[in-house]
Amino acid sequence: MALLEFQHVSKIYDNVTRALEDVTFTVEEGEFVSIIGPSGAGKSTLLRCINRLVDASSGKIIFDGQDVTSCSKKELREIRTKTAMIFQHYNLVDRLSVVENVLHGRLGQKSTLSGVAGHYTEKEKEEAFRIIQEMGLIDQAYKRCDELSGGQKQRVGIARAIMQHPKLILCDEPIASLDPKSSKVIMDHLKEINENKKITCLVNLHQVDVAMKYSGRIIGVTAGRIVYDGPTEGLTKEMIHEIYQSNENDLITDVAG
């Protein structure tokens, strides 16, 4: 059974903006899928419908055998623990330390009281430090997050996501605010998680070349519709121009074709 299934999902904001229209696709466990498309195409909306940061207007989303669109509040929190999210602007609690932010990944699985008090078990703390080590942040573990660089912050974001033990990681433009070198570090980490921890990755990207390098499958979205869904090798130059509604030499990315 597929890990994630979209069935005719549409999203209309404020009764006017059609952000998604009749989106249908499935993602199997262990896949690394990139979603590309022009600004405003609905990529973020698509990702956010999965953990219901945005509510789909119609259609069904099945994640891990559960209907996301019609579940109870309690079930939704449970689904959210299994779908971690990584943000373009990192969305860390800047005034807390790295390790506290990483431990936030456990919040959904803790009782209200221990979450409020910030009480974590020794095992959880050990794991947090191990993940921080893997992310190459051990020297920063006790630093406040507002003292970190963008690339380091995003690694904290990834660490927080891993801490959740998710089945699926949703990445909304994880490298859009980073320089090329930090971008590579982040993408390599995601790839590594995908291969070694067998966590499925769904990544929104603006960089077509990065998407082609890292993912096995690409979904192209234009104006709320899926216009391409297939293996990376099948993505032709013409297809890319169709996704971005562009002509020859309109794109900054040099597409080898």
Place this chain on the structure above:
Amino acid sequence: MEQTMDIFKRRKMTYTAVFLVFIAVFAGASYVADFRVVDGILSFPAAISWIASNLIPDQAALERLPNILDKLLETALVSVAVTVVAAIFAFFFSLLGSNITKIHFAVKRIVRIIAAFFRNVPDVVWAMLLMFSFGQNILTGFFALFFTTFGLLTRAFIETVDEVSSDCVEALEATGANLIQMVFQGIIPSSLPGIITWVLYMIETNIRSSTLIGVLTATGIGYLFDLYYKRLDFASASLVVLSIVVLVLVIETISNKLREVIL
């Protein structure tokens, strides 16, 4: 090019117009209120010499200092207590009114209206109203300050919370955390600096206000001021005022230090 010149020219004209309107309003208002600018300025020397001869604390006034300090401490403590209690109530109330907690848009509206009501009735008016129920009592002053502080801080906290924590709250929501966990792990840590700044500011404000309210309710330092003033003991009254100024300065220094340490 022509267009940019146009923008500069228009801005200059706007400034000139605003300035002229300002002068006109001032002149008009002075005329209506029968306020003579020249006379006002000319009366300064006389006022200053009166202050010099009457308001300098003398020996008799200094003997009252222990009494004054005692009341001053009482006033300061009440102001701090009021502000802290109001801040706690205001924080949880402001969560209902913020965009982040997304409880219900009607709740949000009602919270904002209630907060506006409490802070737009001046504390002195609250004190006069409450005097009917509590009489001339320290409770009257306490509640009068509490209401305005509560209203003002609720409004301030709503903005602080909305501005500061929407991103991290979204991330915590995505981990499956519940609302209470988001409040304590996301909202409080991120908005703490803003909250503390507001609370310290309100403590300063409330010390000043409580003097005036004390005159009405016959409590605290305001009572002493009123007493000396009515006895025409201006030297002692001015000592009271001086001691309040010193207290506010001290509080300001402490709060600046505190801010440096915490933030």
